[in-house]
Structure formats: structure tokens, C-alpha cells
Amino acid sequence: MKPGRAIYDSIKKATVAIVENHRERLPDCPYEIVGSGFCIRPDGIVVTCWHVFQHFLGPPKTPSAQPQPIALRAIPQAMFFGGVSGAQVEMHPAYVNNAGRENGFDLAVLKLAPHPAFPGGFPTVPILDYDEVYEMMEIATCGYPLGNTMFAQLGTLTSSLTKGMISSINPAPSIAREHVRAFQLDLTATNGNSGGPVFSLESGKVFGVLQGGPIHPNTGHVVQGISRAEPIYPILTSGIIDGLVKPHPPWP
DSSP states (O other), rough: OOOOHHHHHHHHHHEEEEEEEEGGGGSSSEEEEEEEEEEEEEETTEEHHHHHHGGGBBOOOOOOOOOOOOOSSSOOOEEEEEETTTEEOOOOOOEEEEEEETTTEEEEEEEOOOOOOOOOOOOOOOOGGGGGOTTEEEEEEETTTTTHHHHHHHHOOEEEEEEEEEEEEESOOOOOOOOOOEEEOOOOOTOOOOEEEEEEEEEEEEEEEEEEEBBOOOTTTTTTTTEEEEETTTHSSSSHHHHHHSSSOOOO
């Protein structure tokens, strides 16, 4: 297998669809694809956007000005591509059993329950050293554009790859890692792509989380070809992952 192909196969295996299960829809597709995400640790740490995870939130149990535990109206799942057998595509949905939000960013970190399809650990994507990120770098994203629409119209069950480049590092290039707020991308993306990995086309290492695109002030529509990515680096230093892997009570 060529090196480039191996990188893209690895990215595809670590990219997930964030889904809500609707068993009542059988024999049609029983999953509603809400967005995308990707796994960064074999023990099941998945990164996505907070606005994707908000789809699953229910109202707080009691009105309060104090922070409360996350309350869900539905349990999210992260669905992995498991390969093909003949004409059959295997997908493995893993339940999310804990989640947290990275303050100041549109980032959510999810902890998955173990899955029998991955006894040695979930597939992962590596993290790119921030010193290797630069403007005009060739990049790509992987995810589920338009969610279930692609399945309904094209029969696409697995994630899609799209390439582009870094247009700018915000607020400025060469700024220290802890001050990076976002990456502007020359990249076409749609709803459903949100939460997917943004990675170096050369190395396959991720540096961003696809967040969305700017809204045109006159039309109110998303401007195609311009996208924004949240930096992944804040979740690596904030302690949010350590908090998720500790024992915790069931979802309220």
C-alpha cells in the first residue's frame, strides 16, 4: 500500500459519525448523523464540536445559577467504519458514556464505552506538533457532509475526504500555541462535516477540528470554500481528558 493511501485509510478508520439511534426506523437507516468527530486515544477519547454534542442535550433537571451535570435527552454514539466484507459495509457504533466542554472554544470531548470490535483499543489519529503548522500548508478533512442526505442520495456509508489549505492562523501567524484561536481554511465543507479532523495532507496528523463557515452578511448563507477550524491543542493541556477517564456516575 502506498504511504499516502495508508495515511488516508488510517484517518478514515479513526473518523466517526456522531449519531442518534432511531431503532423505530428499521429497515431504513436507523441512525441520524448529527456531525463528525475523531478518536485521539485508543481508550476511546473522541473530539467533536460542542454545537454537534448540543443536539443530545436535554433541559436542566432544576433551574439553577450553578453549573449542573450534563443532562441528555438521548445517548449519543460514535460510529466507526469497520471495513467491508463482499458488498457489506461494517459500521460499529460505540456509546458515549461521558463528555465535557472545552471553555472558550466550540469543542467537546467524549469518552466512549468499550466496544467488542476493538479489543486492542479504538483506531486513532495522531496530533501534529503546532510548530509544524503554517499558512498555505496543504490540509484535508474527513467527515460526513450533509449527514444522512449523502446516504439517502448517494448510498455513502463511510466518511468523505476533502482537501484544501490553511488560509490564515488567527489571530496571527507564528503566534504562540496557547494564543491560537482558530484556523481559516480554503476548504469546502457543509453541515455534517462539523467536528471532523483537519489534518496535514503530508503526515496525516491532526491540528484542528472543523467548526463551520462564515455567514454572508447579505444572503445569510454559509460562504462556500471558506471554513473555520478550532485548534485541538487546548484540550491537550486543560485537564479535560483526565477528568473524563476517571470513574463517574451514570448520565443524569
